[in-house]
Structures are given as structure tokens and as C-alpha cells.
Amino acid sequence: MVKLMLFSKFFAPTSKDIPSDAKIASHRLMIRAGMISKTASGIYCWLPLAVRVLEKIEKIICEEQEKIGANKVFFSTIQPAELWIESGRYDAYGKEMLRITDRKNGQFLYSPTNEEQATDIFRKYIKSYKELPTILYQIHWKFRDEIRPRFGVMRGREFLMKDGYSFALDYNDAKEIYKKIFKSYIKTFRRMGLTPIPVQADSGAIGGNMSHEFQILANTGESTLYFDKKVLTANEEELMTVFAVTDEKYNSKTSPLSEEALQISKGIEVGHIFYFGKKYSEAMNAFVLGEKGEKIYPEMGSYGIGVSRLIAAIIEAFHDERGIIWPEAVAPFDITILNLHTKNEKCCDIANKVYEFLSKQKEILYDDREISVGEKLCDADLIGIPWQIIIGQKKASQNIIELKNRSTSEITELNLDKLIERFSK
Numbered sequence: 001m002v003k004l005m006l007f008s009k010f011f012a013p014t015s016k017d018i019p020s021d022a023k024i025a026s027h028r029l030m031i032r033a034g035m036i037s038k039t040a041s042g043i044y045c046w047l048p049l050a051v052r053v054l055e056k057i058e059k060i061i062c063e064e065q066e067k068i069g070a071n072k073v074f075f076s077t078i079q080p081a082e083l084w085i086e087s088g089r090y091d092a093y094g095k096e097m098l099r100i101t102d103r104k105n106g107q108f109l110y111s112p113t114n115e116e117q118a119t120d121i122f123r124k125y126i127k128s129y130k131e132l133p134t135i136l137y138q139i140h141w142k143f144r145d146e147i148r149p150r151f152g153v154m155r156g157r158e159f160l161m162k163d164g165y166s167f168a169l170d171y172n173d174a175k176e177i178y179k180k181i182f183k184s185y186i187k188t189f190r191r192m193g194l195t196p197i198p199v200q201a202d203s204g205a206i207g208g209n210m211s212h213e214f215q216i217l218a219n220t221g222e223s224t225l226y227f228d229k230k231v232l233t234a235n236e237e238e239l240m241t242v243f244a245v246t247d248e249k250y251n252s253k254t255s256p257l258s259e260e261a262l263q264i265s266k267g268i269e270v271g272h273i274f275y276f277g278k279k280y281s282e283a284m285n286a287f288v289l290g291e292k293g294e295k296i297y298p299e300m301g302s303y304g305i306g307v308s309r310l311i312a313a314i315i316e317a318f319h320d321e322r323g324i325i326w327p328e329a330v331a332p333f334d335i336t337i338l339n340l341h342t343k344n345e346k347c348c349d350i351a352n353k354v355y356e357f358l359s360k361q362k363e364i365l366y367d368d369r370e371i372s373v374g375e376k377l378c379d380a381d382l383i384g385i386p387w388q389i390i391i392g393q394k395k396a397s398q399n400i401i402e403l404k405n406r407s408t409s410e411i412t413e414l415n416l417d418k419l420i421e422r423f424s425k
Contacts, residue, residue: 007366012033012049013047014032014379015034018032025220025316027152027154029315030311030315032382033324033383035049041157042146052332056329056331060192061188061307065164068135071136071137072138073136073137075114075117077141078111083284087280090109096112097112097145098112113302114163120286121136128289129169129288129291132168132169133173135164135165135166135167139161140160140161141159143158151312152312159308159309160307166301166302167281167300168298171299174277174301178273178275178301181301182198182273185305189214189270189271192327193314193327194216194270194314196271198215198231199212199215199244200212200245200249214270214271214273215270216314220266220316221267223267224247224264224266224267225266225267226244226257227262230242230261232263243257270305271304273303273304275300275301276301276302281300282297322382325384331385332385333385334387336366336383336385336387337367338367339351340373340377341373341393341396342370347391347393351391354416358389358423367380381406388403388404389401390404401416403419
């Protein structure tokens with residue numbers, strides 16, 4: 001990723017205007033910060049600022065998937081209908097599936113999920129029990145024709161998703177994979193600065209009998225969560241058993257928690273994992289040969305993270321009245337340098353020195369635009385880069401630089417050497 005970036009050359013069309021259809025904070029702020037541009041209902045173009053965040057999120061996800069031995073692939077976004085007819089889901093999936101007829105009258109669909117395609121790849125290439133377990137995953141675009149797309153990218157029709165699929169020899173192996181991926185998801189979300197709450201869930205159209213949603217806490221969340229306060233500090237192993245459910249599953253009369261232990265908060269779903277056994281392997285005749293030459297239909301699971309939805313969820317969890325407050329791990333840049341007087345020689349000299357030194361270790365957005373001080377400060381808060389280095393004419397004459405923490409709004413005055421030392425640790 002490029003470390004050096006001048007704001008005058010960076011395409012981030014910020015705006016003061018709030019679109020009339022933007023009902024939640026993330027939608028308003030993503031539009032105003034120049035992160036997305038609406039193409040059609042529930043469909044958006046992703047602009048450079050948002051792309052940088054997507055890349056940070058993808059990198060964390062891929063690193064954690066590689067640690068558990070998952071193999072990255074790219075399934076095709078267009079799938080033949082025959083695969084879904086084999087599994088029995090083609091008619092059952094409903095109008096959310098975008099069905100396509102090509103020029104030869106072939107029946108296709110735009111991928112809403114990839115259980116069938118993953119199973120097809122498996123049966124083509126995996127033939128022996130010795131090759132199990134196998135985990136395949138991708139980060140790719142999908143389409144579901146939501147009847148009421150709303151809330152910007154939070155509930156869009158086209159979306160970026162991490163989806164993974166596991167194949168195990170028996171139930172015990174499948175359960176171990178499920179636990180391994182459960183723990184990897186906790187690590188993934190925590191690396192992004194989030195507090196994930198795993199809740200017991202239904203499998204829906206995917207099918208299966210073991211399922212967890214991963215929610216993050218946000219005041220504007222669609223779900224109401226009831227959970228043991230231990231969830232907030234528990235390790236990955238403990239979270240497998242700590243009580244946490246959504247309002248649909250909560251019953252105060254049968255709750256195992258005391259009033260002191262119970263916490264109620266709003267949450268946003270950002271991930272979902274399922275175990276569904278032989279549902280697809282048997283339906284699609286995907287098997288391996290066992291030690292004695294017998295057919296074994298693998299036990300399967302699928303594991304999703306809403307990558308594009310996750311950006312909106314992070315903003316819902318981390319923002320204030322001025323704009324976005326990015327957690328450092330997923331921020332589009334580490335630092336923004338605000339040269340408040342671009343025609344002042346001293347300000348430019350200090351800004352250039354800061355830029356030169358810090359860009360060796362950090363990703364910097366240098367605001368060199370010739371706009372008003374107020375616009376520059378407002379845009380910095382709107383975009384939400386974690387650290388702002390503010391260089392003003394009066395302070396610069398004293399060789400003083402202001403360092404602002406976007407999260408706390410705390411401002412510290414430093415000279416150039418102290419500033420460089422601060423970010424060289």
C-alpha cells in the first residue's frame with residue numbers, strides 16, 4: 001500500500017450535504033466523507049478512502065485464515081443454475097436470487113452464497129480421506145436482491161463478503177474445525193479494535209444445526225443482545241460457552257443469568273458461522289474414498305464475514321457528531337498532516353520535514369490543499385484518521401506542532417524531534 005499521499009492528489013470528494021435517504025450515521029458519514037457513491041438502490045461504487053479500509057480489513061481476515069490453514073480461492077460470481085438444482089435450493093431460495101439467461105438460453109445466477117460451488121470444486125479434486133480436512137475461503141462480491149435495501153452499505157444488494165467452506169471426515173473433525181474458525185473470528189474482530197459478541201443463532205436458508213452470529217456493540221444496532229458481562233473480557237475458548245442471545249431467543253423466565261451478570265445492548269451482525277453436516281455433500285454426491293475404499297460424504301460447514309457491511313458497523317460503533325473515529329488497525333491512514341497555511345514558508349518547511357520522516361514508518365495523508373482552516377479541520381474530523389498533526393502559523397513560528405488524538409480530542413504540543421520520537425516507538 002502506498003505510504004505517501006497528498007490530499008490535493010487524493011480522490012476524496014468530501015461534502016457538507018446529507019443525502020435525504022441516509023437514515024443512519026454510517027450512511028451519512030460514508031457519503032459525506034467521499035467513501036461511496038450511489039449507483040442504484042442498494043448498489044454503490046467504492047471510492048479510494050473506503051477501498052483503503054476494505055484492504056486493511058481484508059488483510060487482517062486473510063492473515064487469521066492462513067493461521068488456521070484455510071486456502072484462499074476466488075469462486076466465480078456467475079454460477080450455473082444446475083448446481084443449485086442439484087442441491088435443491090434453486091427454487092427454494094426465492095426472489096433474492098438474481099437469475100440470468102445467457103444468449104444460448106443457459107440458466108445462470110449471480111452468486112448470493114457459494115455452498116454449491118465449493119462442494120463442486122471439492123468433488124472434482126478431492127478424492128481420498130487422507131486429503132481431509134480441507135478449508136476453502138474467498139473475499140468476493142455477492143448479490144442478493146433485497147426487497148428493501150436500506151442504510152447504505154449496511155443492507156445493500158451488492159456486497160463484499162468473506163465466505164469459507166470446510167470439509168471434514170467425521171462429526172468430531174467438523175466440530176474441531178468449527179471451534180477453530182470460531183476462535184479465529186474472535187481474534188479477527190478484536191484485531192480490528194472491536195468487541196465481538198458471539199450469540200446462538202438460527203441457520204436460515206443455509207441449513208444446519210450448529211450456528212453462531214458475531215455481533216459488535218453499537219447503539220444504532222438492529223438487534224438487542226442479552227449476554228453475560230463476562231463476554232467482554234472472556235478469552236476465545238471461554239466465549240464458546242458464555243451465554244449470549246438476541247431478543248428473539250431471550251426468555252427472562254429461563255435466563256441462566258442474574259440481574260447483576262446480565263447486560264443488554266444493541267448490536268450489529270458482522271459474521272455468521274454454520275455447521276450443516278452432509279446436507280450438500282450427499283445432495284451433490286461429493287464423497288471421498290475411505291481407508292477400505294468405502295464412500296465417505298464429508299461433514300461441512302460455512303463461515304461468513306460481511307466485509308463491506310463491517311465498515312458501516314465500525315462507523316456505527318465509532319463516530320461522534322463531527323465524523324468517523326477509525327480504530328487504528330483499519331484506518332485508511334495512520335496520520336494526517338494539516339498544513340493550515342500552505343503559503344507560509346515556516347509552516348511548509350515543518351510540514352515537509354514531518355512528512356519526510358514519518359512516511360518512512362506510517363501511512364500519511366498530507367493535507368496540502370489551499371482551502372480555509374475551518375474546512376481543513378472539519379474534513380480531518382469527518383474522515384476520522386486516528387492522529388492529526390496540526391501546523392499553524394503562530395505555533396510554527398515557535399517550532400511547535402500540535403498533535404491531536406481524534407478519539408479523545410486531546411491536543412499535545414510538541415517540537416519536531418519529540419513528534420518524530422513519539423511515532424518511532
